[in-house]
Amino acid sequence: MALFRLLAGLTCFVIGMSAAIAASTPNNVSCDGEAGASPDAWIQACSAAIQSSAAKPAEQAIAFYNRARAYRAKRENTAAIDDYSQAIKLAPDFAIAFQNRGVVYGAIGEPARAIDDYSQAIKLQPDLAVAYNNRGVAYKARGANALALADFGKAIELDPENPWAYNNRGDIHFLAGDWSKAIDDYSLALALEPSLSYALFARGAAKTHRGDGFSGRADIEAALGLNPAVAAEQARDGVVPRA
Numbered sequence: 001m002a003l004f005r006l007l008a009g010l011t012c013f014v015i016g017m018s019a020a021i022a023a024s025t026p027n028n029v030s031c032d033g034e035a036g037a038s039p040d041a042w043i044q045a046c047s048a049a050i051q052s053s054a055a056k057p058a059e060q061a062i063a064f065y066n067r068a069r070a071y072r073a074k075r076e077n078t079a080a081i082d083d084y085s086q087a088i089k090l091a092p093d094f095a096i097a098f099q100n101r102g103v104v105y106g107a108i109g110e111p112a113r114a115i116d117d118y119s120q121a122i123k124l125q126p127d128l129a130v131a132y133n134n135r136g137v138a139y140k141a142r143g144a145n146a147l148a149l150a151d152f153g154k155a156i157e158l159d160p161e162n163p164w165a166y167n168n169r170g171d172i173h174f175l176a177g178d179w180s181k182a183i184d185d186y187s188l189a190l191a192l193e194p195s196l197s198y199a200l201f202a203r204g205a206a207k208t209h210r211g212d213g214f215s216g217r218a219d220i221e222a223a224l225g226l227n228p229a230v231a232a233e234q235a236r237d238g239v240v241p242r243a
């Protein structure tokens with residue numbers, strides 16, 4: 001499964017940190033992952049915030065959450081899960097922390113735990129489109145395509161500007177052999193993001209199955225020009241053109 005089908009909820013969720021915490025962060029880097037900060041500097045800043053005697057529980061939860069994001073940027077998944085778990089312990093209603101921990105569980109091949117986290121995020125924040133999209137990806141990984149289809153539809157309803165949700169729903173239609181619906185969804189994804197090689201390749205593959213080999217091959221060639229690895233990556237998801 002291509003990991004970028006998952007959408008991390010990386011929007012910074014930060015409440016005002018105290019002056020004491022801000023002053024304690026090294027190299028004037030704050031714990032909110034400001035632009036240009038390296039993951040290591042980000043981790044340092046968040047560690048200082050966590051350890052500050054002035055930190056309140058809510059502020060510590062944010063610092064754990066942001067440090068988890070930094071660990072995830074380094075692909076240190078165990079540390080990221082530990083920190084998201086600490087954030088959740090301090091703030092049990094922290095929906096985006098559940099969502100992001102679910103992303104890490106998905107990345108390490110634990111879709112059942114990912115689904116649990118996405119479901120809890122949705123329970124806490126029913127309009128969290130990214131959690132529906134990602135739960136759909138996890139359902140698909142377990143072969144629960146009907147549930148995945150419903151979640152991708154909900155993600156699109158909540159965030160109709162997200163090209164990946166259309167692409168992902170297109171994959172479910174593709175796997176079901178519903179070529180026209182798949183092509184429609186891939187086309188919607190491409191209207192939002194014309195350089196999305198996965199949707200372009202998949203649309204081409206669906207066209208070849210529908211009998212439009214000339215147009216399908218044109219899409220496939222264009223997709224390979226954008227991303228030479230796309231054919232192999234799509235094949236792992238079962239998205240292949242007609243021979």
